Amino acid sequence: MGDGLTTFEEAVESVTVAIYFTGPDGTISYVNPAFEVFTGYCADEVIGETPAVLDSGEHDEEFFEDLWETILDGRVWEGEIRNRRKDGSTYVADQTIAPIVRDDEISGFAAIQVDITDRKQDKLELRTFEQAVEYAGHSLIVTDTQGRIEYVNPAFEEITGYSREEAIGATPAILNSGEHDDEFYRRLWETILSGEVWHAELVNERRDGERFIVDQTIAPILDDEGDIERFVAVNRDITDRKEIERKLLNQRDDLEILNQVVRHDIRNDLQLVVAYAEMLEDHVDDAGQSYLDKVRTSADNAVELTKTARVLSDVMLQTDAERTAVSLSDALESKVQEVDSAHDHASVSITGSVPDVDVCADELLESVFRNLLRNAVQHNDKDDPAVTVSVATHDDSVSIRVQDNGPGIPDSRKDEIFGKGEKGIDSPGTGLGLYLVGSLVDRYGGSVDVFDADPEGSIFEVELERV
Numbered sequence: 001m002g003d004g005l006t007t008f009e010e011a012v013e014s015v016t017v018a019i020y021f022t023g024p025d026g027t028i029s030y031v032n033p034a035f036e037v038f039t040g041y042c043a044d045e046v047i048g049e050t051p052a053v054l055d056s057g058e059h060d061e062e063f064f065e066d067l068w069e070t071i072l073d074g075r076v077w078e079g080e081i082r083n084r085r086k087d088g089s090t091y092v093a094d095q096t097i098a099p100i101v102r103d104d105e106i107s108g109f110a111a112i113q114v115d116i117t118d119r120k121q122d123k124l125e126l127r128t129f130e131q132a133v134e135y136a137g138h139s140l141i142v143t144d145t146q147g148r149i150e151y152v153n154p155a156f157e158e159i160t161g162y163s164r165e166e167a168i169g170a171t172p173a174i175l176n177s178g179e180h181d182d183e184f185y186r187r188l189w190e191t192i193l194s195g196e197v198w199h200a201e202l203v204n205e206r207r208d209g210e211r212f213i214v215d216q217t218i219a220p221i222l223d224d225e226g227d228i229e230r231f232v233a234v235n236r237d238i239t240d241r242k243e244i245e246r247k248l249l250n251q252r253d254d255l256e257i258l259n260q261v262v263r264h265d266i267r268n269d270l271q272l273v274v275a276y277a278e279m280l281e282d283h284v285d286d287a288g289q290s291y292l293d294k295v296r297t298s299a300d301n302a303v304e305l306t307k308t309a310r311v312l313s314d315v316m317l318q319t320d321a322e323r324t325a326v327s328l329s330d331a332l333e334s335k336v337q338e339v340d341s342a343h344d345h346a347s348v349s350i351t352g353s354v355p356d357v358d359v360c361a362d363e364l365l366e367s368v369f370r371n372l373l374r375n376a377v378q379h380n381d382k383d384d385p386a387v388t389v390s391v392a393t394h395d396d397s398v399s400i401r402v403q404d405n406g407p408g409i410p411d412s413r414k415d416e417i418f419g420k421g422e423k424g425i426d427s428p429g430t431g432l433g434l435y436l437v438g439s440l441v442d443r444y445g446g447s448v449d450v451f452d453a454d455p456e457g458s459i460f461e462v463e464l465e466r467v
Helices: 002-014 033-039 061-072 117-135 154-160 180-192 237-283 286-317 328-342 365-378 432-444
Strands: 016-022 029-030 079-084 088-102 105-115 139-143 149-152 198-205 211-221 230-239 322-325 347-350 358-359 384-394 397-404 447-452 458-465
Touching: 002 230, 016 033, 033 105, 061 079, 061 088, 061 105, 154 211, 154 230, 180 198, 180 211, 180 230, 211 237, 237 286, 286 365, 322 328, 328 347, 328 358, 328 384, 328 397, 347 365, 358 365, 358 458, 365 384, 365 397, 365 432, 365 458, 432 447, 432 458
Parallel strands: 347 384
Antiparallel strands: 016 029, 016 105, 079 088, 088 105, 139 149, 139 230, 198 211, 211 230, 322 358, 384 397, 397 458, 447 458
């Protein structure tokens, strides 16, 4: 018997599962080394205590009442329990508690705990992954190494029209649209059989014969030895996106044509109108002079409009415009002189000097200043419009202010003044000028705002990044 007991004690001491014994009241009388490893408590810290030292607080009173009712009735209790280690971390154990009976009376209890934390985490991760796949919006296919389908998710059924039962056992060839040649599929198989990931756009065919486009990724699944045991394909339906891209490309082509018409035909005809109007200057009487002035003014405005439309078309056609360092003085001073010379009845000037700094912009920066200055003159109701420009430098930016003595802009319109097609107060124009200003400044990473001037008029402030 002594040898048997010694053998038992050695077994309890050497096993990798936690074992502890308690008295009938639950007081711990023994723990094995594995218990110390699992819980972080040494034997001296828990002997004389109860298993309550491991209580994680995650089980309610009913849980423990059921446990005690079972073991006090002489039956074995089995279940999962979440305990707390000495360091505060928790672990999940598969626990068995059995009564120790002597002379028909319970003299204590023996408890065995198997740490299943990793197993529970693996199950949780697997369940999370399965749910993610099931609810994913992208089609997912799993095949064996021969390409036979073993699994498809609900998105596959919705996108392709094939049910899971119809797909499993078949190959992805059921989706073949005939769009791709044998060489395309040869490269696909060559890639994935070599253990690499395949990625390409693919034209497939639904069960009803309708074609659709997917962004497809196929990856090999490797076993523990590194051999390919399956393939997983993720297909993102991009049919709608490709259709939008096609429409945008067509619109871009149409815009190119419009840009050519504005740049050449319309502008050339308008310049002829301006030229012939000037030739008529000496051939009209006083009664006709006012009409001729209106023709010349309207023609000049139309020419300016074609310039704005041309620049706006350039902006809209540029998809990869690169910002560079642009001299602020070169861009600003030339436009102030140009607008001042074009309007004899107005005064357009710079207060102080323009600092010699570069800003983050491109070759279209001059259009920002030209449209702001022309807007300040054209929308001014004074007999002698006055526009002043001032520049202030900051650590990382430059502020350019264009101030006029016009009627000002109501607060209700300040937030929308740079919107597409927004017109100024009592303005016959299209509003494209300020829309162009807002579009360009936004592309430069800057800002443009409008404020009330004191005592009258408006201030348009552009802030650009210094280079």
